[in-house]
Amino acid sequence: MRTPDQPSAFTSDSARDKYYAVYDRVLGELWPVPVDAVDVETRAGTVRVHRAGPAEGDPVVLVAGAGANALAWYRYIEPLARTRPVLVVDPLGEPGRSVQRRPLATGADVGGWITDVLAEAGAERAHVTGFSAGGWAAMEQHLGGGGRVAALTLVDPGGFAPLPRRFIRWALAGALASTLPRTLRHRMAGVVSNGVLREDALVELMRAGWSFRRRVPIPPTYTDDQIRAASVPVQVLLGARSALLDAQTLAARLAAVVPSWRVEIVPGTGHSLPVEAPDLVVDRILTFPGQARPETATPEHSTNG
Secondary structure, rough: OOOOOOEEEOOOOHHHHHHHHHHHHHHHHHHOOOEEEEEEEOOOOEEEEEEEOOOOOOOEEOOOOOOOOOHHEEEEEHHHHHHHHEEEEEEOOOOOOOOEEEOOOOOOHHHHHHHHHHHHHHHOOOOEEEEOOHHHHHHHHHHHHOOEEEEEEEEEOOOOOOOOOHHHHHHHHHHOOOOOOHHHHHHHHHHOOHHHHOHHHHHHHHHHHHHHEEOOOOOOOOOOOHHHOOOOOOEEEOOOOOOOOOOHHHHHHHHHOOOOOOOOEOOOOOOOHHHHHHHHHHHHOOOOOOOOOOOOOOOOEOOOO
């Protein structure tokens, strides 16, 4: 598989400017609380960070998945910021207001820019939450020895199984459905198991991002030894109908390899778990680590650790 040898970027300055116009408007429409937007210089480029919540305390850091940015977490800002500092990033390599200047060829490259953001923020015990490719990025930061992390929440993360063909079909189906009129697009959300299709503003932003050329590594699959190397509390939230992962198979593997990890399969959700069950994900972030094991658990909604 080809290693990225140049940065991700928009196809032209005009395409970038059009995207930024949509980004700024959607940010104004969706963002529920005041935020401070700062640009942080990292080893691979400039990262846009949106900060909300108290000035002091251990932050929650939110890292979006492929094709997305900080705006995808808009439902999370207000409930998290009530009690914790929140740092929401536009990931390097994805469409947004971050500007990548060096190739991201390895997981170490990806994890490295997160370490730089945490260092600039003065974070010593961050709770890093990553979705999909962002979950892999969060794991890479920790396994790379970047420190500054006290806990990880990985939401339907990459890196824990080979990329299946059904995920490619799911992504293509979502892209095609995003071009449909609103009412039909909303109906198709259930058909293709993609709750993002009901998010009108995020769909508009996604379509504007088609002018972005994404050049990032595809996560290889972690070995059992690599998974065991994690030295902080980890929880994994999986969509029961995920197109990326076989939730039951991965949950069983993690229970055997890292029984201390908290693993939950969320019924009625797919790979778009963060937009399909935001209240649940917020609750799990705020109560981890240290959440008591439920008295009962079903095969589709189980907790380990």
